Amino acid sequence: MPSPDLQTVVAEIAAEMRSRPDRGEVATYIPELGRVDPNQFAIAVALRDGTLVEGGDTETFFSIQSISKVFTLTLALGLAGDRVWNRVGREPSGSPFNSIVQLEHERGIPRNPFINAGAIAITDLILNGHQPRDTLGEILRFLQFLADDDSVFIDQGVAASEERTGYNNRALANFMKGFGVIDNPVEYVLGTYFHHCAIAMTCRQLAKAGSFLAHLGRNPTTGFSVVTAERARRLNAIMLTCGHYDGSGEFAYRVGLPGKSGVGGGILATVPGKASIAVWSPGLDRWGNSHLGRLALEQLTARMGWSIFGSPLATSA
Numbered sequence: 001m002p003s004p005d006l007q008t009v010v011a012e013i014a015a016e017m018r019s020r021p022d023r024g025e026v027a028t029y030i031p032e033l034g035r036v037d038p039n040q041f042a043i044a045v046a047l048r049d050g051t052l053v054e055g056g057d058t059e060t061f062f063s064i065q066s067i068s069k070v071f072t073l074t075l076a077l078g079l080a081g082d083r084v085w086n087r088v089g090r091e092p093s094g095s096p097f098n099s100i101v102q103l104e105h106e107r108g109i110p111r112n113p114f115i116n117a118g119a120i121a122i123t124d125l126i127l128n129g130h131q132p133r134d135t136l137g138e139i140l141r142f143l144q145f146l147a148d149d150d151s152v153f154i155d156q157g158v159a160a161s162e163e164r165t166g167y168n169n170r171a172l173a174n175f176m177k178g179f180g181v182i183d184n185p186v187e188y189v190l191g192t193y194f195h196h197c198a199i200a201m202t203c204r205q206l207a208k209a210g211s212f213l214a215h216l217g218r219n220p221t222t223g224f225s226v227v228t229a230e231r232a233r234r235l236n237a238i239m240l241t242c243g244h245y246d247g248s249g250e251f252a253y254r255v256g257l258p259g260k261s262g263v264g265g266g267i268l269a270t271v272p273g274k275a276s277i278a279v280w281s282p283g284l285d286r287w288g289n290s291h292l293g294r295l296a297l298e299q300l301t302a303r304m305g306w307s308i309f310g311s312p313l314a315t316s317a
């Protein structure tokens, strides 16, 4: 079977996703996100040679929300190495992203670094006695460096909106503080967390920023080594098992790639050795993951034979 043309596949997926009536529901618990137009869709595929194949609104900035947790985990591992795993586990939680129920049983140690509790514990680790402003600057500069683009920014309106309504995250953070899992003042940790979730990027920038994950820790275009090959493999493993919360099994079943979602409607996915993919559509499914983003990735992996679990195209090529 001849290999399908990626440009055609991406263009066809973008056209279909732009016009589908089933768009999911935008997140409203962060009021600022509730104002985003759900009729938007973007897909950007960054290939090994640096080529970008794109469709839809790939230059529109959106709130990356929990996708930022992949990058804060990367920074935390750089800072503390395996000591990170004394703070958070690396098992799928099977619970919604904002759940508090497991925390009491597990004595304030979150199941993994991608559920909100885990990401808040990771933010505390990166904060490490510094001022929130300095740590946030470091996270933002890391993303600008990875995307090779200084226009990545923190959307202060989204951060303020979540700060006003973040009661659930305050509960999680205070609970962990009670168990001695959080070192820094809770408001410093949450301020930093809300702001890194409010980082705004385009799909084009996000696909480029994720490139190191697809290529054993090294950005193949710039040649910069970001993490070791072993660490890149492990980050991908956690994305696969925990990146979509209690929808992680469904995502692995349908898409078959390591991926991380955010309630802004973005998903970052990696095709090891081949590509880094960013998709965005603001409407969410019942797990809080992008409805059309997941569908688009499902179609892309099926048509390109990109599932990490094997491809009918590979055997007949």
Ligand code: DON
Pocket: 064, 065, 066, 067, 097, 098, 116, 162, 169, 194, 197, 261, 262, 263, 264, 287, 288, 289
């Ligand atoms: O803490 C929150 O609820 C948001 N800042 C991030 C949640 C999120 O993106 C969950 N992912 N699908």
